[in-house]
Amino acid sequence: MERDFRVNDTPFTEWLVGQARSAGWDVDGGQxxxxxxxxxxxxxxxxxxxxxxxxx
Numbered sequence: 001m002e003r004d005f006r007v008n009d010t011p012f013t014e015w016l017v018g019q020a021r022s023a024g025w026d027v028d029g030g031q032x033x034x035x036x037x038x039x040x041x042x043x044x045x046x047x048x049x050x051x052x053x054x055x056x
């Protein structure tokens with residue numbers, strides 16, 4: 001069973017989606033593509049914060 005997920009936009013995720021769009025990726029073709037990019041961005045940002053000592 002596929003789960004729906006939604007990651008809220010942040011300035012970083014908006015930037016990442018913009019970069020993907022500029023590179024020719026079809027991020028406007030479907031919500032799933034945008035959600036995958038948002039989730040990837042959220043995970044990258046979380047990892048970056050962990051390495052900076054902001055882990056919980």
